[in-house]
Amino acid sequence: MTHPIHEAQLDAYLDGELEPADAHALESHLGHCPECTRFLDARLALRSAIKARVPRLQAPTPLVEHVRNQMRPRRPVPRVVWRSLALAASLAVVAFGGWRFGFQRGVGATLADEVLTSHIRSLMPGHLTDVQSSDQHTVKPWFNGKLDYSPPVSDFAAKGYPLLGGRLEYVAGRSVGALVYGRRQHVINVLLWPRTGRDAGPAARTRQGYHLLHWVTRDYDYWAVSDLGLGELEDFKQLLQQADR
């Protein structure tokens, strides 16, 4: 067919996507072109057929719930913390009891690796806490029946280190408890377990930009990991030590 008007232009006209000048030119062409007019009529018929028979769908409720949870996995945590998680450092103290070292040599290094891995994994979306609460009386009982010890849990919100929650970790072949704290934009993880009396190597390490502290109280081995400044991390360690006396 010898035709000055391209079909795609007619479609664009119907879609309101033509420039005003082009649309005007096309309209004057339509006035004396039954072929183009028929084309547009057929397109309009198609449009109503699509409207009638190709429905817009509603996302199933379970899907909506699932995505909603993906968006805000931890409601009690201030949103600003979540948004900066990917960049933020955290500090983790992990506690676990009855843990037996399989190796004497290099144990501290291996353990530090596991603690760091646990920490980094916790920063991925949805992994930070299993129980979300700033209330130590909610977090502590949550560990009941999940661990063979009951880790001491304190909130240090008044000191600028609010408790965010807790979770279970699997370190060195057994379940252990992790406590999560916040510090400004940073997240702090603490791992602790009944003391083993084994040598865990140096008290402070820095790996991949994260600081790891290890110390022992009367009852527990503690690990803390974070990209928080070492000074603040040491301050936080003191708070924990005072609380676990």
Added chain:
Amino acid sequence: MELEAIVLPHLDAAYTLARYLTRNDADAQDVVQDAALRAVKYAGGFRGTTGADARAWFLAIVRNTAYTWRQRQQVDARTTEFNEELHSEDTRTDPTASIDLQQALDALPLEFREVIVLREIEGLSYKEISDVAGVPVGTVMSRLSRARQRLQRALSGQAEERA
């Protein structure tokens, strides 16, 4: 803009697009979940300010996720499309059968299907579709026209058979 405000209001649009691209419910849900995870990951890259910006941004992720899904399923998909073409051919020669518009849409190549869904169901502008599909506006324009032509042919074929 908060990530929730970017993603949650557009879940119906996301599911609709994913559903028509994957052609089944389970895969569509997987695609949307996957896309939401990617949205969490790439949220920092969102530069828009309006709901329409957010919709186009999230739909682009859904669309790309669906294409990734399709690459994984490519062997199956190829078989399916081939069979559907056979089926459409059969239907046309059978005067008692009717060609459903949805079947005709399902039989379209992915690139055509997505422009139809984005334009006719979601009402996106050519520019927005170009952003979502990652192709120039001119390509959107010609794909849309050709996709409509195919659907129309399927419909009129049906009408002729019935007449």
